[in-house]
Amino acid sequence: MRRRSRSPVAVEILRPFGQLFAFILITAVSLSSFLISLAFVMRGSNADQVLMEHMGQGLLGFTISNLPQVLVDGITIGFVYAAIALGYSMVYGVLEFINFAHSEIFAIGAFIGVEFLIALDNGNRLAGASIGQSYLFLGMAILGGMIIAGLAAVTVERVAYRPLRGAPRLVPLISAIGVSFFLVDAIRLIESVTTGQFYRVFPTFGNFDQIIELAHFNALGFPVNLVIQVKSLVVILAAVTMMVGLSSFVNLSKIGKAIRAVAQDRPTASLMGIDVNRIIAITFLIGGALGGAAGVLFALKFTRIDPFMGFFPGLKAFTAAVLGGIGNLVGALLGGIVLGMLETAAGAYLSAFTAGAFGAEYKDIMAFAILILVLIIRPHGLLGEQVSQKA
Amino acid sequence: MKRISFVLGIVIVASLGLSACGGGGAKTIKIATQSPLSGGQSAIGVDIKNGAELGLEQLKGPLEAMGFTVQLAPWDDQANPDVGVSNSKQIVADPAVLCVVGHYNSGVQIPSSENYHSSGLANVSPANTNPKVTDRGYLEVNRIVGRDDVQGVVGAEFANSLGVKTVYILHDKTTYGQAIAEYFKRQAEALGMQVLGFEGTEEKSNFDPLLTPMLAANPELVYFGGIFDQIAVFIKQAREKGYEGTFLSVDGFDSPEAANIAGETITAGGGTYYTTVAGPAALYPGTAKFQEDFAAKYGAAPKPFAAQGYDSMSICLTAIENAAKANNNQIPSRPAVAEAVRALTDFPGITGTINFNSKGDLTTALYFVIQVVSADPGKWNENPVAETLSIAPPE
Numbered sequence: 186m187r188r189r190s191r192s193p194v195a196v197e198i199l200r201p202f203g204q205l206f207a208f209i210l211i212t213a214v215s216l217s218s219f220l221i222s223l224a225f226v227m228r229g230s231n232a233d234q235v236l237m238e239h240m241g242q243g244l245l246g247f248t249i250s251n252l253p254q255v256l257v258d259g260i261t262i263g264f265v266y267a268a269i270a271l272g273y274s275m276v277y278g279v280l281e282f283i284n285f286a287h288s289e290i291f292a293i294g295a296f297i298g299v300e301f302l303i304a305l306d307n308g309n310r311l312a313g314a315s316i317g318q319s320y321l322f323l324g325m326a327i328l329g330g331m332i333i334a335g336l337a338a339v340t341v342e343r344v345a346y347r348p349l350r351g352a353p354r355l356v357p358l359i360s361a362i363g364v365s366f367f368l369v370d371a372i373r374l375i376e377s378v379t380t381g382q383f384y385r386v387f388p389t390f391g392n393f394d395q396i397i398e399l400a401h402f403n404a405l406g407f408p409v410n411l412v413i414q415v416k417s418l419v420v421i422l423a424a425v426t427m428m429v430g431l432s433s434f435v436n437l438s439k440i441g442k443a444i445r446a447v448a449q450d451r452p453t454a455s456l457m458g459i460d461v462n463r464i465i466a467i468t469f470l471i472g473g474a475l476g477g478a479a480g481v482l483f484a485l486k487f488t489r490i491d492p493f494m495g496f497f498p499g500l501k502a503f504t505a506a507v508l509g510g511i512g513n514l515v516g517a518l519l520g521g522i523v524l525g526m527l528e529t530a531a532g533a534y535l536s537a538f539t540a541g542a543f544g545a546e547y548k549d550i551m552a553f554a555i556l557i558l559v560l561i562i563r564p565h566g567l568l569g570e571q572v573s574q575k576a
Numbered sequence: 577m578k579r580i581s582f583v584l585g586i587v588i589v590a591s592l593g594l595s596a597c598g599g600g601g602a603k604t605i606k607i608a609t610q611s612p613l614s615g616g617q618s619a620i621g622v623d624i625k626n627g628a629e630l631g632l633e634q635l636k637g638p639l640e641a642m643g644f645t646v647q648l649a650p651w652d653d654q655a656n657p658d659v660g661v662s663n664s665k666q667i668v669a670d671p672a673v674l675c676v677v678g679h680y681n682s683g684v685q686i687p688s689s690e691n692y693h694s695s696g697l698a699n700v701s702p703a704n705t706n707p708k709v710t711d712r713g714y715l716e717v718n719r720i721v722g723r724d725d726v727q728g729v730v731g732a733e734f735a736n737s738l739g740v741k742t743v744y745i746l747h748d749k750t751t752y753g754q755a756i757a758e759y760f761k762r763q764a765e766a767l768g769m770q771v772l773g774f775e776g777t778e779e780k781s782n783f784d785p786l787l788t789p790m791l792a793a794n795p796e797l798v799y800f801g802g803i804f805d806q807i808a809v810f811i812k813q814a815r816e817k818g819y820e821g822t823f824l825s826v827d828g829f830d831s832p833e834a835a836n837i838a839g840e841t842i843t844a845g846g847g848t849y850y851t852t853v854a855g856p857a858a859l860y861p862g863t864a865k866f867q868e869d870f871a872a873k874y875g876a877a878p879k880p881f882a883a884q885g886y887d888s889m890s891i892c893l894t895a896i897e898n899a900a901k902a903n904n905n906q907i908p909s910r911p912a913v914a915e916a917v918r919a920l921t922d923f924p925g926i927t928g929t930i931n932f933n934s935k936g937d938l939t940t941a942l943y944f945v946i947q948v949v950s951a952d953p954g955k956w957n958e959n960p961v962a963e964t965l966s967i968a969p970p971e
Contacts, residue, residue, distance in 0.1 A: 258785065396816065396818055487809070487813075491780075532785020
């Protein structure tokens with residue numbers, strides 16, 4: 186029998202897939218078993234009676250019937266968070282500071298992509314587009330969003346961070362928050378010039394809105410109906426591609442090696458002939474481009490975008506990055522998926538489990554509760570290593 | 577240091593001089609408007625302002641004949657209570673302002689009008705429907721549209737007439753959206769409908785977590801109390817996930833932008849209805865000329881509440897004129913204008929004959945139920961009226 190070849194190329198491309206699958210499985214199983222056991226324990230409670238009275242279905246049945254859909258929706262939004270979190274992690278890994286303007290880079294990407302599609306729509310190119318063409322247009326929109334968002338990120342780095350590189354840590358952080366406010370208002374200004382209206386709507390075209398019925402079965406006697414939209418699949422696929430691509434880029438390419446070297450020890454890397462400024466600019470370019478692509482995916486999935494759209498997804502992606510272990514690319518992915526699932530589950534179940542006392546509006550609290558818990562219990566995150574303080 | 581204080585001194589002197597000049601035009605009267613001129617809800621807010629602007633141009637004649645200069649002072653409240661209140665402080669501080677046309681959002685009008693009340697400044701609201709707007713009993717605050725406690729009931733009665741047995745209620749957690757959803761819920765329960773859920777959300781993009789339990793409950797009708805830029809996104813996502821029932825919404829939904837956002841999904845399944853206190857301008861008998869003039873001036877048909885903006889302005893101008901006549905053709909005091917607004921009887925507005933009761937509500941207001949039949953934003957004004965009701969406000 187031939188020994189399995191363990192070429193680095195195969196490992197670096199296959200490993201993320203394996204990890205991805207394992208993460209999703211572990212998160213889904215543990216979250217489901219937690220929710221089902223909670224529902225099991227709470228049977229006969231007030232919440233159970235309220236549900237029984239309203240839907241003729243107790244808490245356990247309600248939980249089981251909805252669980253597959255909640256997990257699928259959670260994975261979808263989790264991938265969006267993960268895609269944004271990659272940008273935070275890239276920059277943190279190299280510079281050890283949080284680029285709070287990343288959420289606006291995300292918004293810029295979304296606006297570029299949507300404006301491009303709206304322009305096509307106004308030219309009546311979307312209406313009669315075939316399936317192949319519509320995917321081509323979406324791909325072009327994502328590419329455009331990536332390029333402009335990447336360039337915006339590089340500009341932000343050049344203008345707001347590079348001059349402050351020697352400064353104490355708090356200084357670039359404040360500069361980042363300032364840039365973030367500036368960008369929000371800049372987008373708002375530009376977008377409201379023509380119509381006075383600064384939100385945009387993702388045009389309807391292709392088969393993205395179509396629903397695929399994945400499963401229809403009975404679990405423990407409770408009916409389960411699981412659907413997924415084509416656009417959710419596109420989001421997941423695109424995000425996976427981004428992650429695998431980034432992972433292999435960082436681990437296999439020469440520039441990736443240089444990025445890792447700069448991340449590990451900036452002065453020594455520069456002594457070895459690496460142009461540190463250039464490498465940092467490339468890091469921002471890649472991080473921004475991924476953020477921009479995530480923006481277009483977000484617009485595709487949720488239709489409506491506005492200049493403030495980056496704030497909450499940005500904070501959540503940041504939480505995901507911290508949860509996974511900031512600076513760790515695989516951790517960003519894990520954090521995104523865990524957070525997306527938890528948040529969706531909270532939105533779907535809080536109201537039922539508390540008999541209406543807490544509603545779906547509290548789902549956003551999950552992210553911040555997790556952030557606080559992680560910072561208290563495991564500040565280096567799930568996959569992060571304890572970094573020894575640099576001398 | 578010396579130079580700085582010198583520059584500062586010049587600036588202070590100059591600004592004193594300027595403000596003195598500002599007070600110099602003794603015969604200037606300003607009428608302020610407050611509505612969202614930017615942001616997601618600006619589509620409606622701008623047309624409220626435009627309606628008022630058109631009203632000012634067409635109806636300022638009598639005041640100008642008395643030797644006054646009449647100006648519009650448009651303010652942007654951004655649909656945000658904080659901005660509205662801070663604008664209201666500046667409006668109140670300008671002695672030339674004698675009347676305020678405004679607010680689109682009840683949540684903005686209620687805190688802002690506390691300032692109008694404490695300074696005696698008359699406020700005519702073209703769009704605010706929350707009961708609290710007039711229930712505080714302020715002499716200064718009036719509205720020319722109906723109330724949510726009636727509109728919610730109208731919605732529930734209409735749902736009942738459709739034969740709906742199960743409803744799911746959502747709201748946007750604002751003063752306006754939550755209150756109207758609660759009035760709807762109360763009446764729906766009283767009529768024997770089953771309320772499967774009552775949820776609030778500020779989310780504007782990701783409705784997946786809300787949709788899963790809603791689809792599991794499979795209600796015949798979903799009621800959403802809120803504003804179009806949120807509701808339309810929700811409708812689109814719900815339809816895409818396979819919801820087949822009927823949507824019923826509120827006057828905040830009344831904007832062509834809703835059709836733009838939701839696209840074809842707005843007419844799918846059981847369809848979409850909304851109740852409103854202000855139908856399209858074409859619904860009112862007196863608005864033919866207004867529609868023509870508006871389209872000529874702004875290049876588009878008036879959006880909902882534009883005609884109400886016009887009428888609010890017309891009420892302000894007439895009240896100021898009456899108060900000025902009583903004051904020997906001098907600029908009247910603010911309280912005198914507020915009294916004059918309330919004192920108008922059988923005022924011929926383009927949206928109907930206007931009479932205020934002791935609280936500032938119309939003695940009878942019109943409520944409409946409208947069905948959305950086209951996904952084309954340009955045809956929004958042609959949506960047919962399913963029901964028209966004329967109801968007096970509750971005591």
